[in-house]
Amino acid sequence: MRAAVVLFSGGLDSSTCLAIAKEDGFAPHALAVRYGQRHAHELAAAERVARALGAPLKIVSLDLRAIGGSALTGDLEVPKDAPIGSSIPVTYVPARNTALLALALGYAETLGAEDLYIGVNAIDYSGYPDCRPEFIDAFERLANVATAAAVEGRARYRIHAPLLRLGKAEIIQRGAQLGVPYGLTHSCYDPDAEGRACGRCDSCRLRAQGFREAAVPDPTVYSPR
Amino acid sequence: MRAAVVLFSGGLDSSTCLAIAKEDGFAPHALAVRYGQRHAHELAAAERVARALGAPLKIVSLDLRAIGGSALTGDLEVPKDAPIGSSIPVTYVPARNTALLALALGYAETLGAEDLYIGVNAIDYSGYPDCRPEFIDAFERLANVATAAAVEGRARYRIHAPLLRLGKAEIIQRGAQLGVPYGLTHSCYDPDAEGRACGRCDSCRLRAQGFREAAVPDPTVYSPR
Numbered sequence: 039m040r041a042a043v044v045l046f047s048g049g050l051d052s053s054t055c056l057a058i059a060k061e062d063g064f065a066p067h068a069l070a071v072r073y074g075q076r077h078a079h080e081l082a083a084a085e086r087v088a089r090a091l092g093a094p095l096k097i098v099s100l101d102l103r104a105i106g107g108s109a110l111t112g113d114l115e116v117p118k119d120a121p122i123g124s125s126i127p128v129t130y131v132p133a134r135n136t137a138l139l140a141l142a143l144g145y146a147e148t149l150g151a152e153d154l155y156i157g158v159n160a161i162d163y164s165g166y167p168d169c170r171p172e173f174i175d176a177f178e179r180l181a182n183v184a185t186a187a188a189v190e191g192r193a194r195y196r197i198h199a200p201l202l203r204l205g206k207a208e209i210i211q212r213g214a215q216l217g218v219p220y221g222l223t224h225s226c227y228d229p230d231a232e233g234r235a236c237g238r239c240d241s242c243r244l245r246a247q248g249f250r251e252a253a254v255p256d257p258t259v260y261s262p263r
Numbered sequence: 264m265r266a267a268v269v270l271f272s273g274g275l276d277s278s279t280c281l282a283i284a285k286e287d288g289f290a291p292h293a294l295a296v297r298y299g300q301r302h303a304h305e306l307a308a309a310e311r312v313a314r315a316l317g318a319p320l321k322i323v324s325l326d327l328r329a330i331g332g333s334a335l336t337g338d339l340e341v342p343k344d345a346p347i348g349s350s351i352p353v354t355y356v357p358a359r360n361t362a363l364l365a366l367a368l369g370y371a372e373t374l375g376a377e378d379l380y381i382g383v384n385a386i387d388y389s390g391y392p393d394c395r396p397e398f399i400d401a402f403e404r405l406a407n408v409a410t411a412a413a414v415e416g417r418a419r420y421r422i423h424a425p426l427l428r429l430g431k432a433e434i435i436q437r438g439a440q441l442g443v444p445y446g447l448t449h450s451c452y453d454p455d456a457e458g459r460a461c462g463r464c465d466s467c468r469l470r471a472q473g474f475r476e477a478a479v480p481d482p483t484v485y486s487p488r
Contacts, residue, residue: 098329104321105369133369136409140365144330144358167414176408180401184361189392 039065042153042198043146045138046070046095048083050245051201053223054213055157056091058200061216064153068095069145071138073102073131079233083224090219098141102131135168139177143195147185152193154181159201159209162244174199206248214254221257234261264290267378267423268371270363271295271320273308274450275470276426279438280382281316283425286441289378293320294370296363298327298356304458308449315444323366327356360393364402368420372410377418379406384426384434399424431473439479446482459486 042064046052059066070084081097088095135158142154158169167173178197187193201209213220225245226235235242237260249256267289271277284291295309306322313320360383367379383394392398403422412418426434438445450470451460460467462485474481 096329099324099326101324102369104323105366106373130411131369132372132411133365133409136368136405137362137365140358140362141330143361144327144356147357148331167411168409170408172408173405176401176405180361180398180405183395183397183401184358184393186355186357186392 039063040153041065041067041146041149041151042155043142043149043151044068044093044155045142045157046084046088046093047080048085048087048223049080049157049225049241050206050213050220050223050248051157051159051209053087053091053218053220054209054216055155055201056088056093057213057216057218059153059155059198060091060093062198066091066093066155067145067149067151068093069142070095070097071141072097072099073134073137079224079226079229082233083222086222087219090222096145098145100137100141102134102137105132130166133168135166135173136177139181139197143181143185146195147187147193150187150193152187153196153198155198155200157201158199159206160203161205171199171202174202205251206244207251210248210252210254214252220254225258230261232261234259236261237263264288265378266290266292266371266374266376267380268367268374268376269293269318269380270367270382271309271313271318272305273310273312273448274305274382274466275431275438275445275448275473276382276384276434278312278316278443278445278448279434279441280380280426281313281318282438282441282443284378284380284423285316285318287423291316291318291380292370292374292376293318294367295320295322296366297322297324298359298362304449304451304454307458308447311447312444315447321370323370325362325366327359327362330357355391358393360391360398361402364406364422368406368410371420372412372418375412375418377412378421378423380423380425382426383424384431385428386430396424396427399427430476431469432476435473435477435479439477445479450483455486457486459484461486462488 042059044056044059044066046068068088181195182188225241227239227241228236267284269281269284269291271293293313406420407413450466452464452466453461
């Protein structure tokens with residue numbers, strides 16, 4: 039089986055993405071990036087889910103806090119109960135997916151893999167510039183001039199974004215069919231000390247609505263308020 | 264003065280690049296990446312040179328060792344006295360410049376800067392795929408679809424690679440005119456415990472030859488052998 043690198047956070051989207059890479063016939067190698075998240079629960083979830091799906095997990099540290107400019111790296115407050123609009127949210131991390139795909143590309147080149155998976159979504163995350171098809175296409179073009187393997191003709195990199203045009207409910211239905219253990223995944227931007235979801239941030243609300251619309255039982259453990 | 268982000272290692276090329284950014288009329292912000300280099304002398308040089316050139320220095324940690332595949336991150340031996348050819352050297356780090364430019368892009372967006380400088384060179388480093396004009400062009404296209412500032416029309420990113428088509432002697436002549444303190448810079452891939460240059464790796468030999476051809480006195484301190 040050919041190897042593929044899957045950018046992986048232990049969240050609902052990237053866990054579904056990993057299951058799709060397996061379904062596509064690849065041996066998925068999960069790559070998680072410790073990028074100065076506000077909480078470590080995300081990486082604990084990544085370890086649980088990767089183990090459950092039988093994928094090796096590599097964790098790379100990248101201190102995006104040093105760059106700043108985002109609620110997710112500690113500079114700004116995570117908004118609660120705010121309308122989910124089309125403007126760019128404060129949880130946007132400057133150039134985050136560019137950095138993550140660069141690391142995935144380096145890891146793929148080291149492994150001899152040509153296929154990269156990223157669970158970005160242009161429907162629910164329409165406000166994030168680096169979750170759009172234009173971004174994915176531009177990165178694929180870059181990958182094929184940036185690496186020794188591509189320049190020497192040993193690799194033709196493909197960036198797979200299988201969730202790009204799916205709504206949250208469709209993602210959950212697809213993942214449920216593939217046996218993704220959603221009870222182990224973690225999506226909340228601002229969990230409590232025990233790692234329970236806040237239920238109020240954008241990510242929690244999109245997730246909860248997705249389970250409702252998909253008519254799939256929601257296994258998320260919410261923080262009592 | 265407009266801000267610019269300069270990728271910076273404290274080496275000869277990036278120090279010259281920083282001086283050129285100043286000459287171009289920018290207030291340069293140096294960005295160094297601690298990426299699992301074999302030695303810390305490079306970052307000490309970065310601090311010395313940035314101070315001498317009056318630029319603030321930001322250091323971001325990124326553990327490229329976890330990805331592996333290069334002599335510069337500790338996996339392979341640095342070659343000594345080897346012919347400098349056109350094949351891709353073992354000192355190539357998979358997707359390194361893609362990752363470094365991604366971080367520079369994020370930092371630029373946070374600062375409100377639109378100009379990124381990188382001291383890549385397609386003459387002496389013709390073997391590195393991510394030191395070629397095709398790579399720089401592809402990254403510039405990516406930057407302008409990857410970021411909130413570009414998508415919202417607040418920024419039009421430009422990647423400056425002013426050394427791209429210069430030989431080492433031309434770089435040194437240009438830097439000497441601009442007052443780059445080359446005695447503070449560090450280029451060796453494999454220095455001794457005191458940080459003195461080995462004089463035998465590709466980087467040392469290109470540098471020494473550059474000073475000879477430029478007829479500029481070489482201030483490098485070499486390790487006694």
